[in-house]
Each structure stands twice: as C-alpha cells, then as structure tokens.
Amino acid sequence: MLKVDGVDKSYRVGGMFVGSKRQVLHQVSFECARGECLGIIGESGSGKSTLGRLLLGIEKPDRGTITLEGKPVTDRRARAGAISAVFQNYRSSLNPYFTVEQALMEPMQALGMTRSEMKDKVGELLQLVGLPVSYSSKYAHEMSGGEAQRVCIARAISTAPSCILLDEAVSSLDVSVQAQVLELLKGLKERSSTSYIFITHDIQAAAYLCDRIMIFRDGRMEELLETSRLGSVQSSYAQKLLASSITI
Ligand SMILES: Nc1ncnc2c1ncn2[C@@H]1O[C@H](COP(=O)(O)OP(=O)(O)O)[C@@H](O)[C@H]1O
Ligand SMILES: [Mg+2]
Numbered sequence: 001m002l003k004v005d006g007v008d009k010s011y012r013v014g015g016m017f018v019g020s021k022r023q024v025l026h027q028v029s030f031e032c033a034r035g036e037c038l039g040i041i042g043e044s045g046s047g048k049s050t051l052g053r054l055l056l057g058i059e060k061p062d063r064g065t066i067t068l069e070g071k072p073v074t075d076r077r078a079r080a081g082a083i084s085a086v087f088q089n090y091r092s093s094l095n096p097y098f099t100v101e102q103a104l105m106e107p108m109q110a111l112g113m114t115r116s117e118m119k120d121k122v123g124e125l126l127q128l129v130g131l132p133v134s135y136s137s138k139y140a141h142e143m144s145g146g147e148a149q150r151v152c153i154a155r156a157i158s159t160a161p162s163c164i165l166l167d168e169a170v171s172s173l174d175v176s177v178q179a180q181v182l183e184l185l186k187g188l189k190e191r192s193s194t195s196y197i198f199i200t201h202d203i204q205a206a207a208y209l210c211d212r213i214m215i216f217r218d219g220r221m222e223e224l225l226e227t228s229r230l231g232s233v234q235s236s237y238a239q240k241l242l243a244s245s246i247t248i
Contacts, residue, residue, distance in 0.1 A: 001195055002032040002055070002163050007064035009050055009219075024050050025219045028064070032163070037189050037196040039206030039227070041238070042216030048199045051216070052167045055197060056085055068163060081111050081159035088168035090149040094140040100126070100151050101136040107159050125154040129184060146177035150184065157188060167199045182208055203230075203241045 009025040024047045032038045042048050053059045054066060057073035071078035084107070087093050094103055104125055105118045113121070123133050129150040140148055149169065156164050166185070170178040186209055189196055200206050206213050207227055215223040215235045223235045233239060 001034045001036075001069060002197070003065075003067045004031070004055070005029050005065045005067075007051075007054060007061040007066065009047075009054060009059070009061050023219065025054070025061070028219075028221055030214060030221060030224060032195045032197060034162070034195060035189075035193040036212065037198055037210045039210035039213040040197065040199045040216050041201065041203055041206050041213060041241070043237070044201060046216050047219040048201075048216055049167055050219075052085070052165050052197070052199055055163075055165055056083060081107065082161050083163045083165065084156040084159065084161045085165040085167065086149070086152045086156050086169040088172050090145060090152050090172075091140060093152050094148060096140055098139070099136065100131075100138050103140075103151060104136075104155055104158055107155060111159055121158065125158055128157070128188065129154045144177075145173050146181060149173060149181055153181075153184065153188070157192075157194070160192075161194060163195045163197065165197045165199070168201070169198075170205060171200065171202065178205065185209055203238065 007025055007028040008023065010021040010023040013019050013022045028051060030038070040048055040051065054061050055073060057076070057079050060074055066073045068079065068082055073079050073083060101122050104122045108118045108121060122136055126133050126135055131147060131150055135143070135147070143151070170181050173181060182205055185196070189209070198206060198210055207230055210227050213225060213227055213230060214221055215233070215238045217235070217237055223233060223238065225233060230242065233242065
C-alpha cells in the first residue's frame with residue numbers, strides 16, 4: 001500500500017551558497033497496509049512533519065522511494081485524490097473566503113465530479129463528520145476550532161483517498177474536543193479501507209487510534225510495534241512518555 005524505502009532527507013543550513021547540510025531523516029523504511037492506522041510519535045524537531053511532507057509528495061527525498069499502491073507519490077497525477085492531509089492549523093487550512101460547501105467541493109471538482117454529485121456528497125460528508133447540513137453555507141470564522149477541524153476531515157475524506165495523513169491534527173484543540181475528534185476519526189477508520197498516518201507527540205491519542213506505533217527519534221525510526229504491545233516498548237523515550245501520561 002504505502003511503502004517507504006530507505007528515505008534520507010537533509011536541508012541546507014546557513015544560506016544557499018555557504019554553510020552545510022543537516023540531515024533530518026536517516027534511512028526511514030516502513031509500510032502501512034490498507035485500512036491500517038499507523039501512529040508516528042516523536043519529540044518536536046524529530047522530523048515527523050518533514051516525513052509527512054515527503055509522504056504527501058510535496059517534497060522529494062534525497063535518497064529512497066515512497067510509493068502509494070506502487071506509484072511514486074511525487075507523481076502529481078498518480079496522487080490526485082489518492083492521498084490527503086489534515087494539519088494542526090485548521091483555520092489556515094480553510095480558505096477564509098470559501099463556504100464549507102465550496103471548501104468540500106474543491107477537491108471533488110479536481111476529480112471531475114458533476115455539480116449535483118458534489119452537492120449530494122457535501123450533505124453526506126457533513127453527516128459523516130457530525131455537522132448539520134446547514135453548515136454548508138458557513139465560513140471558517142463562523143465555526144469553533146473543533147467544527148473547523150471536522151470540515152478539514154470531511155475535505156480529506158471527500159475523494160475517498162487510499163491514505164490520509166494527519167499531522168498533529170488534534171493537538172491544538174481543547175482536550176474535550178480532542179476526544180470527540182479522535183472518536184470521529186476512529187469511527188471513520190473502522191468504516192473504510194483508507195490507511196491513516198497519524199503524526200503526533202501525544203502517545204495517548206496515538207494509542208487510542210492506531211493499530212501500530214512508530215517511535216521516531218532524531219530522524220530515525222527507533223521502534224515500530226503493535227499498539228497492544230506498547231507496555232513492553234524498549235525505547236526509553238517512549239517509556240518516559242508513557243510514564244508521564246499515566247500519572248495525568
Ligand atoms: N524547510 C526546511 N528547511 C530547513 N530546515 C527544516 C525545514 N523543515 C524542517 N527543518 C528542520 O528539520 C528538523 C525537523 O523538523 P520537523 O520535521 O518539523 O519536526 P517535527 O514535526 O517532528 O517537530 C528541525 O530541526 C527543523 O528545523
Ligand atoms: Mg511537526
């Protein structure tokens with residue numbers, strides 16, 4: 001399904017012509033099966049979002065390959081509608097001049113759906129993410145953070161992609177809203193064969209949603225294990241995270 005093989009990525013530091021390169025990702029390899037939810041956990045700065053951008057095909061790896069159903073994600077045509085993303089900053093993810101309906105229709109339009117097909121689909125999508133159909137005429141600033149993020153999720157599932165990447169998608173929501181959105185994601189995931197890549201620094205959220213969890217550290221995959229085996233995780237970083245979340 002999604003296959004990452006031997007990926008390296010570095011960025012230039014100190015300007016275009018001077019300075020050196022800093023390697024952010026080192027030999028990252030893993031697979032995510034159809035319908036699987038894979039969590040990627042790591043500290044801030046460990047390279048999670050960089051990996052996310054490579055998975056989306058926005059940036060290219062220096063070495064290695066990333067394919068979705070056998071096709072490279074950097075191929076624009078191959079990835080159209082096949083992979084989508086939900087980010088932390090739900091407000092800037094939505095065009096402020098678009099109604100919810102326009103925001104939801106945009107990715108479907110790109111796939112060549114007719115207007116009446118899209119109208120029906122908007123109602124269906126809003127229902128799926130637990131928003132009233134009347135929200136189709138609302139603008140981003142007229143919604144709460146949780147509602148705006150639900151719209152982003154509806155947009156991400158609108159093209160029935162084979163993979164959805166969520167980068168800290170619940171991190172900036174209030175704790176009670178986080179729980180509701182996680183529950184929504186869990187329900188959506190159970191109802192489809194879409195794969196989810198759930199990037200977070202929150203081990204509890206990942207444990208709730210994911211089938212497997214990858215511990216990411218300094219641009220390297222430190223450990224990859226079934227969520228049910230999280231109790232026996234070897235990584236001392238993950239052990240610390242677990243210990244601190246249990247006492248909350
Ligand atoms: N476009 C970029 N140019 C230069 N350095 C970058 C760029 N994007 C990320 N980095 C660096 O790569 C490292 C990993 O960042 P990031 O992938 O955002 O980590 P995380 O999402 O885990 O917090 C950081 O040190 C960051 O400064
Ligand atoms: Mg990040």
